[in-house]
Amino acid sequence: MFFGMKIFIFVPNENKYINMCGIVGYIGKRQAWPVLVEGLRKLEYRGYDSAGVALVSAPGDMKVYKSVGKVADLERVVAGKDTSASTGIAHTRWATHGEPSTVNSHPHTSMDGRLALVHNGIIENYAILKQKLADKGYVFSSSTDTEVLVQLIDYIQTEGSLDLLTAVQLALKEVIGAYAIAVVDRDNPDVIIAARKSSPLVVGIGDDEYFLASDATPMVEYTNKVIYLSDGEIAVLRSGEQVRIVNLDNVECSHEAQTIAMNIGQLQKGGYPHFMIKEIFDQPECIADCMRGRLNADTCSVVLSAVNEHRERFVSASRFVIVACGTSWHAGLIGKQLIETMCRIPVEVEYASEFRYRNPVISPSDVVIAISQSGETADTLAAIELAHSRGAFVYGICNVVGSSIARATDAGSYIHVGPEIGVASTKAFTGQVAVLLMFALSLAKETGTISSEEYTSTVASLDAIPDKMRQVLKQNDYIAGMSRMFTYARNFIYLGRGYSFPIALEGALKLKEISYIHAEGYPAAEMKHGPIALIDADMPVVVIATRSPLYDKVLSNVQEIKARGGRVVAVVTEGDTVISSLADFSIQVPAVPECLDALVTSIPLQLMAYHIAVCRGLDVDRPRNLAKSVTVE
DSSP states (O other): OOOOOOOOOOOOTTTOOOOOOOEEEEEESSSSSHHHHHHHHHHGGGOOSSSEEEEETTEEEEEEEEEEEEEEHHHHHHSSSOOOOSSEEEEOOOOOSOOTTTTSOOOOOOTTEEEEEEEEEEEEHHHHHHHHHHHHOOOSSSSOOOHHHHHHHHHHHHHHOOOOOHHHHHHHHHHOOEEEEEEEEEEEEEEEEEEESSSSOOEEOSSSOEEESSSSGGGGGSEEEEEEEOEEEEEEETTTTTOOEEETTTBOOOOOOOOOOOGGGGGSSSSSSSSHHHHHHHHHHHHHHHHHHTTTTTTTOOOOOHHTTHHHHHTEEEEEEEOOOOOHHHHHHHHHHHHHHHOOOEEEEEEEETTTTTTOOOOOOEEEEEEEEOOHHHHHHHHHHHHHHOEEEEEEEEESSTTTHHHSEEEEEEEOOOOOOOOSSHHHHHHHHHHHHHHHHHHHEEEEOOOOOHHHHHHHHHHHHHHHHHHHHTTTTHHHHHHHGGGGOEEEEEEEEETHHHHHHHHHHHHHHHOOOOEEEEGGGGGGGGGGGOSSSOOOOEEEEOTTTTHHHHHHHHHHHTTTTTTEEEEEEETTOOOHHHHSSSEEEOOOOOOHHHHHHHHHHHHHHHHHHHHHHSSSOOTTTSSSOOOOO
């Protein structure tokens, strides 16, 4: 059970993956268009290659507007057009079926234009359904699976003279795949039907009004009361009436509204030019929030409720297996070193996408740690399901309350860093590292594998981390100036050793994601086993070279780079004079215990990637081809 929440077991089909898009819906007294477009902006991190809206103002009057590109492009299309309506659904897309185009954009409509539907997910048997509908005379205008679903609902409703809810229930029983959908009927503007299976959907409860979205961010300025739909559930939203939730067999489902703590200020840039730079600067406060209630500076102790509640399971674990993707995988590599060093329990780190396909050896004595910022990563969800099938205990680390991973795991910890809007993860990464560190400290205390002196000094140093982060952030202007020198670089190498190797990987990933410059991270000692052939004056090399037991080894690597004409950017400990004198540029970070290095050394690499991308004139918050949570294989 994840923080007292009911356990939800995710059982994925072998090929079931969700396309990452954003759904917004509104029904009530106010005008829907402003609510929908602002909601789309808040969900644009989920996909931004096209967008659309369907507005129903009166029986027989439905307006559908669509556009290729970002939400701003949709706004330009809609400008000056009639948007009057108090019921509507909207969508921002990350393409899976069909290239980005107006015709492939959501909402999709039935052939007669009566029904409009938005969809996150993949309908696996769409080709079979499409052929059956074509045989019935249905004509398709797009190359999407979503259009097949809305046509199917239309066919079932028309043939049986059924109400919309019943038609949706029957249609979804024929569907194989994953979905979160919202449907409106041109002839009945007083209802929105929404359903989910393996894709998140949240209902916001206002005063005689309802909001619908893929996550809670679009509705926080209107309400803090939400219901997270579970798999196989359908919500019937009518203005002024109590929300009705049923399953596919029309059995009533009981839900209590939850109160969310998110505030609108967390979803705004707060004077910063981009969300990414805001979120980088938010990290001291975010890490303080992450530790609040868990780290007690007065007693120099760390308490994680998950460790307390499941002490025997963690203490008796024969092995930990960390499963994650992308940035979360890098955090997992740091977690491996933390747990093995402090707890003396073996740890393996797996890409979730590979773990589920290679028939891993998992036993009931293993504990699987699943890490995901969004809590919706399909590969990680599949890895959880596989671990459960082998009897393993699963501990989750994620940021989003009520997410699928939060429900699917046996225990877990939220990182509590607030919503992360920039697609390239920054504060979520440091939050994951902070939780892994607190987990290792808590477990080591229980297993007796850490001395009292080391435990108390590490806890005290962790408590001071927010201030250390603020010191690093003061170098933003220097890093911005330095970054201009590398705007036209085509390749980068990042090097680190020990705890710094995963930071090298993470720094390289950040640069690739938002600047589109090729970058690779390596253990510094591996440079001579191949990458050194690339070193010349045109190859910048970023070296994480803080004071650690491996400092002299890294120094030798820097000397090897300089001997071959390489340009070095070194991240060093305050007061360093040796590597700083060799490097072309050096960024100093405060001295911290080696196990805390990642929390200070990752920040200058985030800033460097950000400023290089800005100098290249790129959209750092919405890099091409990426979405915030990758839930498609």
